[in-house]
Amino acid sequence: MHLENLITQKVKEAVEAIYDISLQSVELQPTRKEFEGDITVVVFPMLKLLKGNPAAIGNAVGEYLEREVKEVVAFNTIKGFLNLVISDTYYLNFFNGIRTDQSYGYVSGGQNEAIMVEYSSPNTNKPLHLGHIRNNLLGYSVAEILKAAGKKVYKTQIINDRGIHICKSMLAWKRFGKGETPESSGLKGDKLVGNYYVAFDRAYKDEMLELKSRGMSEEEAAREAPILKEAQELLRRWEAADPQVVALWNMMNGWVYDGFETTYKNLGVDFDRLYYESNTYLLGKDVVAEGLEKGIFYKKEDGSVWIDLTDEGLDEKIVLRSDGTAVYMTQDIGTAIQRVKDYPDITGMVYTVGNEQDYHFKVLFLILKKLGYSWAENLYHLSYGMVDLPSGKMKSREGTVVDADDLMEEMSETAGSIAAELGKLEGYTEAEKKELYHMIGMGALKYYILKVDPKKRILFNPEESVDFQGNTGPFIQYTYARIQSILRKADFDFNTNVLAEEIEGLQDKEKQLLKDLEAFPQLIQAAAAQYSPALIANYTYDLVKDFNSFYQQVPILAEPDTRLRNFRTQLSKKVGEVIASAVGLLGIQVPERM
Structure with a gap:
């Protein structure tokens, strides 16, 4: 059983035993770094059911857990926060269980729940631009996160070719x-x-x-x-x-x-499947006719067909013009239904579309629910804000659009010039340099965009994004390359299992990394549930910061104790693997050398 699930279960048992009251839920969070502890039980929500001082309740529950749960070795209560200290043995045993698991954190299978993720969906009259880049990166990353969380995923786009x-x-x-x-x-x-x-x-x-x-x-x-x-x-x-x-x-x-x-x-x-508007623009008219018969839609005197959504806080929406031609809403209704016919296992869909279409998707999803489609309960609009450059808002008709190809090329060039200044490329061929510049430039671009909550507008600064320090893609890539350098220098066999009892006590920096690693599977599930690549990005940055702090303060290859040296090298290797897995969900590659 996962530690958080165990703690939740035991806190409920404690409250039942001490107060004869059943808790429906328990709120846990990582203990803040200024306090002693690893997991914190938040007592305040319990006060709805329990009468008494929150610190006293925390102490009573803490004493029960320390007595009944072998993983809890100490506790302290600060106001309404019960901070639990988890044994080093628990974390070391956990680590030995995942040390050689190449797909750690990912859920395999994915046959029970299939989700279609739509992104890109450009017009065919011009190249892709910066807005499309955010759209594509978000849609692709969410699709990869959903797959890692155990879902079956179909990646698609509808091309506006007419x-x-x-x-x-x-x-x-x-x-x-x-x-x-x-x-x-x-x-x-x-x-x-x-x-x-x-x-x-x-x-x-x-x-x-x-x-x-x-x-x-x-x-x-x-x-x-x-x-x-x-x-x-x-x-x-x-x-x-x-x-x-x-x-x-x-x-x-x-x-x-x-x-x-x-x-x-x-x-x-x-993409797994492409849809074309030239093939879908007539879809939906039959559905409107059926809905008209069922009384879901109504016809006005001029012959146009509408739906009244005022009871739901929206307005009236046209679904068929008076001349019988479809509007975009009609087409979207028909396309959604067609997709489920094409892929009968679909249980939900994610539409990656800018926030100017928020209202459109509220209406679309509501109409599909009223039409009685069960999968309509699982439709999600992955809405996102505009991307600006320091020079200002993009405009397409005047030909001043921020072209996607040009921006990607500029990112590679910026990465190259900064890398050259830092002198990090000794021994590289020109071809290797070019490949590395592209990897760094794209890592910078993707990370800078995906670390931000999708709903927020972004001011994208190319030079700032390629900084090798701070919350950036290149900083994460550089840390991964540093770990690979450690592993190359390890001229000893570090694969021997290090048993928990062989290590007398974890240092704080070691334990923090183990806690970070343990959080990874649940983080993937949370990112999938919230359709949020930003959760993955910011987790990775925290992991990288914690590793660099460990690297600077704890000897790894220079450690004289063979068992500790093996353990720290193994720990470094696993952190590198999780960094690669995490940023892989963002579509970012990591270099072996840098």
């Missing part, structure tokens, strides 16, 4: 492109198509200025510009399956997909 946005790029390419291709231009396909989206916007603005100079209002000019009308006609022809338009659409989208694939590979994310 609509007026792609028609604008297509029209601009027809007008100005002169047959240009990714091959002829040397540009990635998504960048080439994005250039024509920007070119459309420039031409559109020029035409609006011309119309306004003839006396039109801003609104009229925006509506009547010939290039916009031509793009709208192109969309109508696409919807009518005009062969020429469809062929152009296929060609330009193909360019974009090739470009996206390169970006995803460099970012280190992948």
Whole structure:
């Protein structure tokens, strides 16, 4: 039984025995470092049921635990906090149990509960940008954390490959492109198509200025510009399956997909299944018809179909226009249902989408519940805030977007220049340096973004993120490399099991690392339950800080006692493995040398 579960059970037994009262729950937390102890029982919540002084209650429960639980060797009570000292033997036995467990902390299996995680979901009219980077890193990391927690996971995206946005790029390419291709231009396909989206916007603005100079209002000019009308006609022809338009659409989208694939590979994310809006935009209409019959939806006089959610604190929402065409909500309803048909074992879905869509997902989830789908109880919107650079907010239509590829390249270059200044690369070939710069740069980018709670807006500072000190990815990577250096220098066999009775007493730094390691499995479960990579990131930083404190104050290879030297080397090795496992859940690689 896990220690926290044991303590919880025994605290309930103590309260039952002493006060003849049954506790439903027990609140535990790590003991604060300024007090003696390892696990703290918070007494205050018990006062709802128990009458008396919290310190007296703590002492009574502490005496019971010290007497009845062999792992509890001492206690102290400070106000309403019962601090328990856990035996060194418990932690050493725990360590011997996990020392050679390569998948420590991960739950295998994952066949009972399947979750689909959607992320990225870009438009096909421009390259991926900084906002997409946060989206992809969050979605990918949450998928990996859910897998580690024992869930079966399907990673997906829905690609927005239809609509007026792609028609604008297509029209601009027809007008100005002169047959240009990714091959002829040397540009990635998504960048080439994005250039024509920007070119459309420039031409559109020029035409609006011309119309306004003839006396039109801003609104009229925006509506009547010939290039916009031509793009709208192109969309109508696409919807009518005009062969020429469809062929152009296929060609330009193909360019974009090739470009996206390169970006995803460099970012280190992948997908199990792709959905395309061109295949899903008609989904949901049949469901609306069924819901109309059941009285879930209602029809207005103009023929449009709505749902009234005012009783739930929301408003009325249209699900079908008066001309019978679908809105985004209709499509999302249909796509969710289609996904469960495609993967019948799905018990829930996670949508990684920016916080500007919070209301949309409240409505979507509520509609699916009203339609009677049991899995709708397990839908989650992984909402996140915008990412800014110090230079200000991103804008896409003007062509000043913070391009994902450019940012990743800048991260590698920044990592290279800082590493060179620190003189950490002796004996590396140029190819090895390039690979290491990319690993450090991507580790810096991913960690900086994922250590922040998803709901918070981020001001991303590339240079600050590549600092080799502080709460950064490179600091964690450097510590891992330091551990590997220790292991390479260990010119003795340190794999012999060190029994608890062979160590006379753990030093505080050793015990802290063992406590950190013991917390890892439950931390994964908590991160999965909260869909929070930030919990993993900040746990790893604490583990790394604790290891560096141990490294600086406790001899490892220089320890003359053979058993202690073996134990500390083994402990270092296990800490390195857990660092690699933890940051692996964030999509971060760790270098063997640095």
